[in-house]
Amino acid sequence: MTTIKDIAKAAGVSVTTVSRALNGYSDVSEKTRKKIIDIAKQLNYSPNTLARSLVMNKSKTIGLLVSGMTRSAVKDNFTFEVMTGVNDYIAKTDYDVILFNTNSTKQREKTYSQLCRERRVDGVILQGIKTDDPYLTEVVESDIPCVLIDIPIQSDRVGYVTTDNVYGAKKAVQHLLELGHRNIAMMNGHDYAFVSKQRLQGFYEAMEEANVPIRKEWVVNGDFSEEMAEARAYELFTNEPNITAIFCASDLMALGVMKALKQLHLRVPDDVSVVGYDDILLASYVSPALTTVAQNKFQMGYEAASMLIDMLEGNEAKVVTLRTQLVVRESTAEVKKG
Amino acid sequence: MTTIKDIAKAAGVSVTTVSRALNGYSDVSEKTRKKIIDIAKQLNYSPNTLARSLVMNKSKTIGLLVSGMTRSAVKDNFTFEVMTGVNDYIAKTDYDVILFNTNSTKQREKTYSQLCRERRVDGVILQGIKTDDPYLTEVVESDIPCVLIDIPIQSDRVGYVTTDNVYGAKKAVQHLLELGHRNIAMMNGHDYAFVSKQRLQGFYEAMEEANVPIRKEWVVNGDFSEEMAEARAYELFTNEPNITAIFCASDLMALGVMKALKQLHLRVPDDVSVVGYDDILLASYVSPALTTVAQNKFQMGYEAASMLIDMLEGNEAKVVTLRTQLVVRESTAEVKKG
DNA sequence: TTGAAAATCCGAAACGTTTTGGAAAAATGA
DNA sequence: TCATTTTTCCAAAACGTTTCGGATTTTCAA
Numbered sequence: 002m003t004t005i006k007d008i009a010k011a012a013g014v015s016v017t018t019v020s021r022a023l024n025g026y027s028d029v030s031e032k033t034r035k036k037i038i039d040i041a042k043q044l045n046y047s048p049n050t051l052a053r054s055l056v057m058n059k060s061k062t063i064g065l066l067v068s069g070m071t072r073s074a075v076k077d078n079f080t081f082e083v084m085t086g087v088n089d090y091i092a093k094t095d096y097d098v099i100l101f102n103t104n105s106t107k108q109r110e111k112t113y114s115q116l117c118r119e120r121r122v123d124g125v126i127l128q129g130i131k132t133d134d135p136y137l138t139e140v141v142e143s144d145i146p147c148v149l150i151d152i153p154i155q156s157d158r159v160g161y162v163t164t165d166n167v168y169g170a171k172k173a174v175q176h177l178l179e180l181g182h183r184n185i186a187m188m189n190g191h192d193y194a195f196v197s198k199q200r201l202q203g204f205y206e207a208m209e210e211a212n213v214p215i216r217k218e219w220v221v222n223g224d225f226s227e228e229m230a231e232a233r234a235y236e237l238f239t240n241e242p243n244i245t246a247i248f249c250a251s252d253l254m255a256l257g258v259m260k261a262l263k264q265l266h267l268r269v270p271d272d273v274s275v276v277g278y279d280d281i282l283l284a285s286y287v288s289p290a291l292t293t294v295a296q297n298k299f300q301m302g303y304e305a306a307s308m309l310i311d312m313l314e315g316n317e318a319k320v321v322t323l324r325t326q327l328v329v330r331e332s333t334a335e336v337k338k339g
Numbered sequence: 340m341t342t343i344k345d346i347a348k349a350a351g352v353s354v355t356t357v358s359r360a361l362n363g364y365s366d367v368s369e370k371t372r373k374k375i376i377d378i379a380k381q382l383n384y385s386p387n388t389l390a391r392s393l394v395m396n397k398s399k400t401i402g403l404l405v406s407g408m409t410r411s412a413v414k415d416n417f418t419f420e421v422m423t424g425v426n427d428y429i430a431k432t433d434y435d436v437i438l439f440n441t442n443s444t445k446q447r448e449k450t451y452s453q454l455c456r457e458r459r460v461d462g463v464i465l466q467g468i469k470t471d472d473p474y475l476t477e478v479v480e481s482d483i484p485c486v487l488i489d490i491p492i493q494s495d496r497v498g499y500v501t502t503d504n505v506y507g508a509k510k511a512v513q514h515l516l517e518l519g520h521r522n523i524a525m526m527n528g529h530d531y532a533f534v535s536k537q538r539l540q541g542f543y544e545a546m547e548e549a550n551v552p553i554r555k556e557w558v559v560n561g562d563f564s565e566e567m568a569e570a571r572a573y574e575l576f577t578n579e580p581n582i583t584a585i586f587c588a589s590d591l592m593a594l595g596v597m598k599a600l601k602q603l604h605l606r607v608p609d610d611v612s613v614v615g616y617d618d619i620l621l622a623s624y625v626s627p628a629l630t631t632v633a634q635n636k637f638q639m640g641y642e643a644a645s646m647l648i649d650m651l652e653g654n655e656a657k658v659v660t661l662r663t664q665l666v667v668r669e670s671t672a673e674v675k676k677g
Numbered sequence: 678t679t680g681a682a683a684a685t686c687c688g689a690a691a692c693g694t695t696t697t698g699g700a701a702a703a704a705t706g707a
Numbered sequence: 708t709c710a711t712t713t714t715t716c717c718a719a720a721a722c723g724t725t726t727c728g729g730a731t732t733t734t735c736a737a
Binding site: 004005006016017020021024048050051052053054055057 | 722723724725726
């Protein structure tokens, strides 16, 4: 592997000059620069990023810390879409992405900042970690620039991008209300997700503004899991036959709910209306097609990467809130009279 | 950021001793080792991987070079599943994954080996590149350990993992033959994919063994794209009304074909049977559910990572061929008597 | 021609590790 | 006690780059 030294020797100059020639400094004559570049090309030289990073004290690397890279997460390819967005932006820069994964216990033995400092990443993007994750407290304490996805924590070193969860949920519930539903349940995620709290709030706001009483026992947690949601929904609808509509905090859970309804011989949307959240790929393919609140996951990743690079270039951490959109499909209908 | 030097000073020993203590060498007394470890913990030390990599001449990093990280690739989450498999294996090792992306023209300005050498990756996994990609020739020429996915190229430095494409395709076509079909078309990918060639061969073998004549004009290329496949299928089925079944080299193309058939008011599977390849998530959700050849993409990634790490530890490159499985769903039926 | 300014170049230190070859200290055996 | 072995430690070089401060050469105006 040829180094800067080899080039220097071949060109009869010092390593300093080679370095400065290759990096476009002005204090090297065009003649020698040309010679050096030619020789570099001829010797098939590529710079050693490790050495450079070491001395420059920045690695031109960002860490991507996601939780959703599991076998089971392929259905809801939220993680993948976010990653794609990140990748898309980063590809336009001179940074590279290094993948940390949080699912393995192996990595879990290291703390967040250990993970980052060992690899000397310049910044991190975090997605999918729970609010009680020890990593989270570390993020704010550490001085590594960081942008969070769907976690509203901010400091001068950490920004975040999220969607208008409260408003999105509100729109979904209002849609149900407009269809005449009054007995509306909610399948929420879990207490360790900010989005759950926010979507619950949206649910509350919509109901209260419409002067519809809220039945607390009609709000259950499905842990963002299809199976769990199915089980919970089965219980709920057997015990509470008056429910005519349910708002789910994720499409995956909505699928679970629909499975439960099928088992109970309740038709969607004739007997009960279902609305989801996310607009995952499957939403438009299941039958009936799912009414849902769409969020642009690709853009979330893209914006996160953009913000992080901005921060690395000296700008300050921001908050980006993307708009959601209610997509009405076939799983919601007017409430039955009587 | 505390370094090994700081620890040495605090402990009153040399950096050598600190290094050797921390790395578990035997030539340091338990007493001093304990002291050093305590101080390291207390100073919140984490080793600088860059410096280590530089001197050790290995980065404990593998490159992941995928082509499918695009917005349009979310439907067919082949790439994501492979990545998940890779990630799953790597998580158990002390390696990290660095993400290269081939779609950006920015990166494309660098050659394959430049990409790898700059970041000093110890090895690479390549997925989704075409057979005419200039990267490919570089792979074999370069001396970087590499494992390819679905590309049958082998040397002492490069291995690959793939599935039994010929046999898989053969099973799919045989299934159609057993249902009584004789007028069978094929929607292939493109000429720059090995899997296309192999699946075509499987198609041929099945037909020939059953003594069914092959109509070359019934084999068309859909470029692995849903839209392209839809257009091609539309042409094909308007011009050739005798076709009763079609084998597609990917599920995504099968979806496109089904769209075309719907437009032409041909029912699946009553009028024409469709079988796909891959078993993507959507396959079981579309209506009618798609009969297809399932391949375990997660395992492909997992095996690839496993092989690569093996190679980095001195073992030689291998070839791993995974089995596929025909999954019969609703899109295939017996040919109409007519 | 001369002096100053501008243009080129370079030596050496630094970044944070690992490793080599040996030195010093302690333990052991006679 | 002394010689020998074993244990424990260390100085210095090396990895490949960047950069600081200064040195040398060239250019140019007077």
